[in-house]
Amino acid sequence: MKQALSSAKMRFQVEGMDCASCATKIENAVRRMPGVIDVSVSVAGGTITVGHDGIDRDDIGNRISSLGYRVARAESDRFAGEGSKASPGPSSGDDGAAPWWRTRKGMLAVGSGIALAAAFGLGKAVPATEHWAFLVAMLIGLVPIARRAIVAASAGTPFSIEMLMSIAAVGAVIIGATEEAATVVFLFLIGELLEGVAADRARASIQGLTALVPKTARIEEDGRVRDVPADSLEIGATIQVRPGDRVPADGVVLSGESTVDEAPVTGESTPVRKGADASLFAGTVNGDGLLRVRVTTGAADNTIARVVRLVEEAQESKAPTERFIDRFSRYYTPGVAMVAALVAVAPPLLFGGDWVGWIYKGLAVLLIGCPCALVISTPAAIAASLSAGARRGLLLKGGAVLEQIGRITVACFDKTGTLTAGKPQVTDIVGFAHSEKDVLRMAAALESGSSHPLATAILSKAAAEKTRIPPGSNASAIGGKGVRAIVEGMEVFLGSPKAAAELAAVTDAQQARIAVLNDEGKTVSLLVLDDKIAGAVAMRDEPRPDAEQGLKLLSDAGIRTVMLTGDNRRTAAAIGEQLGIDVEAELLPEDKQRIVGRLQKQGFVVAKVGDGINDAPALAAADVGIAMGGGTDVALETADAAVLHGRVADVAAIIDLSKRTMTNIHQNIAVALGLKAVFLITTVVGITGLWPAILADTGATVLVTLNALRLLKPSGG
Missing domain, CATH: 3.40.1110.10 (Calcium-transporting ATPase, cytoplasmic domain N)
Known part of the structure; x- marks a missing residue:
């Protein structure tokens, strides 16, 4: 964005922002503040990035806090044009670090539950106090919800979930269903709590990577070796990595030889033998020998930091399906409110129905219409998928890329350094x-x-x-x-x-x-x-040892493979015959770009797989550009996705991850809308009421979140 180039940016860690509805409320509220140019919210990362032309960070923090959330940390201003780097990863905040019962949502749910149980006991012991006991129990949970609803409405989100909940609860009290109103509020709070627990689990998957980098490093200075904070290491410093220690920074081996376990970073299960001039990743584990290492990147730019930053940025980039669901929900929620109003009013007015009975049904429809499950169905799956991919060395720049990769029909590979x-x-x-x-x-x-x-x-x-x-x-x-x-x-x-x-x-x-x-x-x-x-x-x-197998996996998936290389035709043909891949040889970079364009005109969805340097034109022209190996800045920044370990088979893995993610999203949408449809019918015909309605919404939200979290497991899990 042009404006962002001249604007300052602030990044906030927000506790309690666990669903897309939360993000929408915060985004609408902050965007309306004077001086704010752009707002980017990541539910998966629990962060909000604000572009502005001069605004106090405390004002933004106060606006977010007024909605019922807490700002755990605010980073310093930085200018987008300076190319400065974000921190290695967000802190998890108190909510992420504390057990669920010590979080705000946990304490509110527990308090509401105790009040509900007390009201039930008191009502049985002294029946005359039952109505008032349940009213008090309801208010304990509803007052914070209603306060958030009012603030959200004044900040640009009138049809929030809290508003629907507040209307339904107050309406239930008016028609005398106080016990059900208190139960509905409690179940709503339980649903919010479960959302928070699930969101923390998804967040921890990628944030756990930052824990791989040790806090201290052994630096050589003036003939002595001493421990220093790892984040203080400068480029060019010489460090020692003892057997069994984690590598504290990206670097090059100066002397020594050892096996290094790279599984935490690249997913490579077999330890790799490293000697002089070999590259090391931060977070990998040294095996059996002492290594002297020259540091090549600062703490904010090491492999782990870049992976975390890439995933955080990717989580802020919405997939087409997610954008569609967001647009749909903007009309869906007001639509549900209108339907609920018609259910409550039309039968009594037009057909002489019972007012109390139909108002009760209308309130239940209002609760059924809460869009939580629908709105979270896509971002939850995408966030889990991006995190799972990152832990295997499969990096994707956003939901749109993740969605597009699954549609690939042709994969064009560079030869040198990619297939070989x-x-x-x-x-x-x-x-x-x-x-x-x-x-x-x-x-x-x-x-x-x-x-x-x-x-x-x-x-x-x-x-x-x-x-x-x-x-x-x-x-x-x-x-x-x-x-x-x-x-x-x-x-x-x-x-x-x-x-x-x-x-x-x-x-x-x-x-x-x-x-x-x-x-x-x-x-x-x-x-x-x-x-x-x-x-x-x-x-x-x-x-490469896995090239033949990797290409076969793509062929078995129905994807055509082509080698695009500048090497001589004889050498390329020999490699192509060995691997069973079509060959286009003796190509200049512009020739590779032209061939990609030709395949696209023929109706293919094209992926270009290369090293991210001499293949830049073709990587940019392809529907999806995939950079191979190393985690270099060029590889991570040129293409849409990167295979960190450089395995050809991982190209098939990244496509499989995309397809599994889209299947998961479709399942989530079906569950969210299917449960609502079932309970809408049973409510209108009088089979179910208020508390089953909110239980259906809470249940659907939990189901789609748990289904999305399945993507954190390896394929087949």
């Missing part, structure tokens, strides 16, 4: 004049000390084969050709076939073998020993 590991690996060692063991040994001797990707691949292969590498001397690189040195008294050269042919004769049989390797998309280097072709080393950027 992005690092060449030795695939073949071929011995011509010498054994394969000698070829590897001599090649590794030439590449010792080099950090070139091809050299790294050869040295990794030698390490895997436990090859003893002889020392070399007089080593020198020949630009564009290869490398040479003296090893074991022999002159050794490793380089391209063309360069090797200048030093030694290449036979037809050797040429044929080289051609076969090239046709498989492999890069071939020839080893020359004393003017003879000793052997060949073939390398290729190999597919």
Whole structure:
């Protein structure tokens, strides 16, 4: 928004904001305040962000408090244009930290319940006091509800749930149903309490991530090691991570080697071996060795903080279904009030019906019409889904993205770093004049000390084969050709076939073998020993271990897969044939964008999966852009979604999560509207009354919330 660029922003943590109706009341009230430009509310995060051009934060806090909520924390002003970062995550506040019976809603529900039980006992003991006892019991619960209803009405929300509740309770007293009025108020408070408990549970799922980062870190300074607060670590600082400790910051290993459990951040169940130059995520667990680590990000920008911030922002972005339900509820609630009025008045006026009986039914219809369950049906499912995805390393930028991903019919993958590991690996060692063991040994001797990707691949292969590498001397690189040195008294050269042919004769049989390797998309280097072709080393950027399985999962789901790569056609075709994926090769970034557009014109819903850097045009053009791996700023900010761990199979997982979420939402809507329809009919025909009506609404709200929370479990849970 243009206005937001020049406005300050304040973020508030609000206790008791547990449903979409709460959010609507708060948003309407704050938006009407002078100086407020924009309001963004996250029910799942329990936060409200206010864009303004000069307003006191206490004024906003007081307005929110007047609606019956409590502001637990207000962050400092920050300017949207400065690109500053939010805190790693909201505090859960007293409501989130305290047991339910110590929260405002809990104490009010308990007090109302005790008063109702006392009224029942007193009424049995002294029947003459029964009406007044139940009236007092009702008022204990109703007065706070009515106060909130009046404030909400004056702040722009006249048809709030509290208003419907207050009208129904007062109406019930007027027609003499005082006992039922007190019971209805108590059940309403129980429903609110259960909403709060469920909302806290959903909130805790993502906020629990912040607890993964330890509070302290061991920093190296001036030759000493001391403990400091983890959030005080600066970029470039050197820290030590002992065996068994959690990593306190994102960083790069300077020295040491250890296995690291990355499951808390990426969902990867198998510990990963880390050594020098390896990247570490904050919140992961060091295994068996001491690591010295250079910090690469501040506390507010580490992997955990970015994940939490992304999910919080995503929860504020509404899906199309959620926006439709919001619009529908604006007309639904006033409509229900009109229907209730007609049920109460029309039969007595037009057909001579009993006034008390039909007013009673009208009040019951008013309670049935409370839109709590309907309004919470979609955001509850989306919030649970976003949180569940984040804990598995599946990050989505909002409900709209979550909803759209499930409609994908074509997935376009980059090759290098997406379908493949992005690092060449030795695939073949071929011995011509010498054994394969000698070829590897001599090649590794030439590449010792080099950090070139091809050299790294050869040295990794030698390490895997436990090859003893002889020392070399007089080593020198020949630009564009290869490398040479003296090893074991022999002159050794490793380089391209063309360069090797200048030093030694290449036979037809050797040429044929080289051609076969090239046709498989492999890069071939020839080893020359004393003017003879000793052997060949073939390398290729190999597919990720799960690439074939991941693509099969997509195919089984009816999704077409295509590789879009700038690599040469021969290499791309070889990888494509191995993985069973269609191939478009030798593409520039604009070519990838053009192909995405062509598929969209053919009626496909297109996902583009890439590294978030050189695929930016295609990621932006696709219906959904999915960035792969690493959790880098580019990966998280360029695309609509990100697969943090970089597993190809996780693309299928994120699509499955979307489909399960939409199924859950449809179930919730069916439950919410279905129960209302059933009780509307039974109320009009006289089978059910006031307290079953509010029980139906409370029950529906609890059912849809519990159903949504099922998404926090793994697939199939």
